Amino acid sequence: MLVLVSLCQAQKSASKPKALLLPISKDPSTVQYITRLNFGTPSVPKTLVVDLGGRYTWIDCAEGYKSSTYKPGICGSAPCSLAESDGCNKCLSAPKPGCTTKNSICVINPENTVTEHVDFGELAMDKISLQSTDGSKPGPLDSVSDFIFSCATDMLVIDFARGAKGMLGLGRNPVGLPTQLASAFGGGFRHKFAICLPSKPKTNGVIFFGDSPYIFHQIDNKSMTIDVSSLPRLAYTKLYINPVSTAGASRKGEQSTEYFVRPKTDSHKLDPAFHQQQGIRWNKNKHTFDEAFFANWNESRVKPVKPFKDCYTATVRTPLGVAVPDLAFVFENNVKWDIYGANSMVEISRDVHCLGFLDGGSNPRTSIVIGAHQLEDNLLQFDLAASKLAFTETLL
Template structure:
């Protein structure tokens, strides 16, 4: 095991040197880069556009926070003069931990190379579940730099590692999406590849700010950057979110067992887990079997954050306890009532009183270590069905889910979350509505 770790370190060092030589900047090396992210209203998926290939073509991709690597449908219409397959035994194949080799019997093309044996990966559609089989590929990508307040010049990285997939893997995606952008904790995840390519002051860190409204861009930042947003009602007034006093921190955990649909023995999960000690409703703890909040030796349990799950999913006993406490706090003093459920939600209510933080309901909180709290208000706890009907935006995940709590995208909207991979730390803001800001208030 020690020898394998040493060999991977040498490979990563070599790839960093190559990437540093091949990274092309418009001026100096960037300290931060960004991608826009938008919400698809029909699928409630978060999508971005990555410029890839020569000539550069924007590919629409579903954002997968915990995805092992980026994968793209190469079966139709992928043409690029800078495309390269990953030859078996090469440094990129070793870095991606792929030792499966194969040839394609059809004419050579991206995703199907005959000249040499190429190493293969298992791209996964984490929206609907299917796992595919595709070669490791490399091509040029271009991403805009930023000073934290607006987009800057494009910066390019050659030999960006991703996986080719077929169109059979694109099931239940937002219209036009051709793959998934993998932001997971992996040597070939996008955040680590960018940090390796630009080196120096480019930190292995990224932040997501998901928009709550369709047709409005939120933003994903890469590297170390201020996060400067304008006010909802006054574009001349700006706030650097990285300086907010209510920015809180908690530890990130690694699940020692892979949570991917197809994995190798001993492979760790690339998803982002956090340590939740309790859940509060109206500032009072609910009843929870605390063993569910820890990851056991088979990789079950615990709490992770996801952009693929549209709503937070709770193990059944946790879900029942949350709903019971919510209704006990909601009905007596709020003069509201339960109404007919609306799929996929079980618990829907009349809700007519609105505040600057969304519909007026009892607050919910995740409590992390050292009593660090993430308070969730109506804008993130409830889903509007009509003007006077809202549903609790939490789903019942059954009695034995792989992960006990999956904090979903609706609960992340208009919150900024910063993932520091080097320090194993998550920073989060709670809702930016406190500051009169939405994630769509970055200047694109």
């Protein structure tokens, strides 16, 4: 069960935007999805890896973090309670973010979900700012004071895209960014967000916080736009809370902050930060993948390219990717999410593509993980107030 957003400590903003946005880009080297969020006073943009299921936002504060509006999280304070602090730590080093007071500071443990490494971190608060939007064009920056995040050390910033200094946590909990924004801007700001991941480094993706419309330019005619939220093919399914944490380190009884939906058989989670481009992680102990998928496909199998096992030549292309049989996830009430070649096959080279499925291992945390490659060029709206997920088919 979610803590009510009115409990959030982020201070309310004087302005009342209906929606905010953050741009997303795809790093070509790591295939991670990155964004930039403005922190502190004076405002400094920080490059962060997008973590859809992250419990909270964390950044490396060890060097170069200077802000006149920074506040440490004092043990026993309301922000520490809201973040479900893991304990307290005495500030013994020289004054710096995370160590600016003689009082004990509460500890929350940030996780690098790329490497699955969990490290020590301290709760912090500072001003952040994001761009407002009416859904079709950007507006002025809006700020939130006392945004709760974790100050981590540079030991946690491993295997990130160049320049990235932390992770943007969009998880389903009181200190996830969507909940803090909804609390800060009041009842007129809807407790929801929508995300569209870019498939190519030179194209733009976006995260919308708050209400629609979501206006996109058409690929073949930039002068024409379409409100994706009004598409008749926008489908809905219920979001579920997993009562068992899927984080790398958790307390007994802690719920997962990741997003789960229920198909006709098992639970699926949506988590682009954990598996960046690596496709669908599939528990072969519970599922078998039907080789009939390729039975009528006249392409040659080639040597596997790690981490994938099923790789093929691919010569026939369509606007929806290489020409392969379509896949579909079927959720409750027969709601179907169709997946075409652009999202089912991972391009290794011009002529080689691999099926974007991975062996989940003998003891996976969930039976199926839907990877970021399947989400690219699709719009997904997470309505936390109504506990439902809306999604399009590919916008290509």
